[in-house]
Amino acid sequence: MSRHPAGVAIVTTTAPEGEPWGMTCSSVASVALRPPTLLVCLRAESPTLAALLRVSAFAVNLLHDRAEPVANLFASGSPDRFEKVEWAVAPESGLPHLTEDAHTVADCRVSATLPVGDHVVVFGEVLRVEARTDGPVSPLLYGMRQYWSLTAPGGDGER
Template sequence: MTVLRGDATTMTAGDPASLPGRFRGFMAGFPSGVAIVTTTDRRGKQWGMTCSAVCSASVDPPTLIVGIRAASPTLQALLDSGRFAVNLLHERARETAELFASADPDRFDLVAWEHDSGYGGPHLYEAAHSVADCRVSQSVLVGPQRMVFGEPFRISTLAETRPLLYGLRRYGRWSAHG
């Protein structure tokens, strides 16, 4: 059912075919920061993907939620290893965000990163302003997405800069004028 009020359109659950598209548009109007979730599988191969579905679940204990497509190979590596890193991107990292949103299998060959055994996943030190290394505490399947709960065990600040934003289906910068 669609109800018009002035120039507003209201969709209800009675019209399920168009509700997912309307919901996607609704969420596009809610800008968020941009992150790249990284992990390393048991063979030592790096995996990563751009993600704007990141939020805090709790401050005590510190817990993040990361939404990842259930069919993602990054998700499988992350769940197998039980660890991951959330690289929060700075405003000059749009190209890196686009690279990790692509299907390019050589993405880690094209960016600066480092990894050691104490990390949850590779740190993208030139593209990220902060990194949270996390242990998987649980995950929940919601439709075609898996919500992964991660408890940070290390947080690193790499640069004092403004975050890269994503909303209305495009990248943007934090305005200096507020």
């Protein structure tokens, strides 16, 4: 699957004590329209997954093509990652949104989980979507072990 480009997202949640958690994820898919449902696949031993399951809620922050450093930061496991990015708690959901690096954020309530190998598939019913409206959006993609972006016709898209 490393040869198949996919959109890059950061899954965020808040532990019951209020601490934000998050991790980079390229295993995100739309599952259903009614009710609107997404799935994310997270490493079974992930502290982000543990926090997400405790509060039964998460946000999917879809990254724009200038957010490669943030994707790397949240993939690194750095304990201070939220101190290095702009984020805010969404008043409606109480979930962390990456305010500068995401072009769209979907707040989800956990509707089901399915353990598969060393990962857990988390299904989330989408409660609300917040999309940036301040210009064109070019999503960050990852495939063939490198980051990509969509570009205007005629561009190669490679970063």
